Amino acid sequence: xxxxxxxxxxxxxxxxxxxxxxxxxxxxxxxxxxxxxxxxxxxxxxxxxxxxxxxxxxxxxxxxxxxxxxxxxxxxxxxxxxxxxxxxxxxxxxxxxxxxxxxxxxxxxxxxxxxxxxxxxxxxxxxxxxxxxxxxxxxxxxxxxxxxxxxxxxxxxxxxxxxxxxxxxxxxxxxxxxxxxxxxxxxxxxxxxxxxxxxxxxxxxxxxxxxxxxxxxxxxxxxxxxxxxxxxx
Amino acid sequence: xxxxxxxxxxxxxxxxxxxxxxxxxxxxxxxxxxxxxxxxxxxxxxxxxxxxxxxxxxxxxxxxxxxxxxxxxxxxxxxxxxxxxxxxxxxxxxxxxxxxxxxxxxxxxxxxxxxxxxxx
Numbered sequence: 001x002x003x004x005x006x007x008x009x010x011x012x013x014x015x016x017x018x019x020x021x022x023x024x025x026x027x028x029x030x031x032x033x034x035x036x037x038x039x040x041x042x043x044x045x046x047x048x049x050x051x052x053x054x055x056x057x058x059x060x061x062x063x064x065x066x067x068x069x070x071x072x073x074x075x076x077x078x079x080x081x082x083x084x085x086x087x088x089x090x091x092x093x094x095x096x097x098x099x100x101x102x103x104x105x106x107x108x109x110x111x112x113x114x115x116x117x118x119x120x121x122x123x124x125x126x127x128x129x130x131x132x133x134x135x136x137x138x139x140x141x142x143x144x145x146x147x148x149x150x151x152x153x154x155x156x157x158x159x160x161x162x163x164x165x166x167x168x169x170x171x172x173x174x175x176x177x178x179x180x181x182x183x184x185x186x187x188x189x190x191x192x193x194x195x196x197x198x199x200x201x202x203x204x205x206x207x208x209x210x211x212x213x214x215x216x217x218x219x220x221x222x223x224x225x226x227x228x229x230x231x232x233x
Numbered sequence: 234x235x236x237x238x239x240x241x242x243x244x245x246x247x248x249x250x251x252x253x254x255x256x257x258x259x260x261x262x263x264x265x266x267x268x269x270x271x272x273x274x275x276x277x278x279x280x281x282x283x284x285x286x287x288x289x290x291x292x293x294x295x296x297x298x299x300x301x302x303x304x305x306x307x308x309x310x311x312x313x314x315x316x317x318x319x320x321x322x323x324x325x326x327x328x329x330x331x332x333x334x335x336x337x338x339x340x341x342x343x344x345x346x347x348x349x350x351x352x353x
Contacts, residue, residue, distance in 0.1 A: 094263065
């Protein structure tokens with residue numbers, strides 16, 4: 001199958017996810033201007049950093065005249081979870097030429113990662129084409145929404161709870177990812193710790209939940225194997 | 234007061250380069266270094282753990298506030314969650330996700346349920 005067909009398959013699969021990103025992108029633009037950044041700086045942040053949660057954290061800090069080191073450290077901490085995505089998706093990109101890897105790394109997001117890895121485990125699609133098909137529409141919409149947010153502010157109607165769309169996207173990907181007792185343990189512990197850590201600064205609840213969830217998955221795998229052995233599978 | 238222009242641009246550039254390095258880390262180094270066996274085993278659990286950490290706090294809210302920030306005790310928090318629109322809509326969406334394994338119906342049913350519950 002030619003690469004372009006898989007690119008369009010990625011675009012199709014990611015379309016509903018893109019809708020969920022729209023309000024978040026508007027906020028990234030509007031919040032930056034509200035905090036006193038120029039329109040060019042707001043768009044610069046979206047193009048250069050291209051990572052929503054870290055952008056919002058950085059905007060808040062820059063608005064409070066925080067020191068450069070604090071802003072940079074915050075961006076790094078909030079984005080550190082992508083180290084896990086990078087490691088998790090790297091084996092899929094083994095065959096991809098190095099010159100493409102730079103672009104593919106730059107557009108790596110929660111959504112592109114989750115959507116692509118879910119598909120890679122079930123279907124034999126071209127890795128580069130499908131992944132870029134999921135990642136590029138997110139990039140384009142993110143930039144457009146940032147500009148719109150800068151120009152008109154974030155005016156999503158209050159009765160439309162669009163902020164719930166993104167969690168629903170992740171929910172649709174989470175359910176099939178829980179395929180065994182130990183992945184269930186990873187999800188249970190990860191979700192619980194992230195919920196308890198929801199009040200922590202700089203979105204630290206997310207990495208806290210993710211790391212403890214992975215540890216819980218690793219720790220329960222031998223237990224599950226032992227129990228299976230005792231009861232004859 | 235907002236940070237000086239030079240600080241804003243420096244934060245954008247350094248933050249951007251650091252973020253790119255994080256994203257590219259294993260994508261670039263995997264072939265050369267490979268992964269230790271433990272890391273390889275751990276990666277199996279990344280999707281479930283990360284996705285749950287993204288979903289669960291966003292669903293377990295009371296009137297839009299994360300449950301830990303409501304200041305309720307465990308029993309009162311549990312009761313409030315059982316009556317929370319987002320918890321009910323999320324549970325319904327999870328059932329849809331289980332049967333369809335598809336993003337679009339999950340979003341449509343979850344959003345419709347949340348709007349309907351809000352109108353009651």
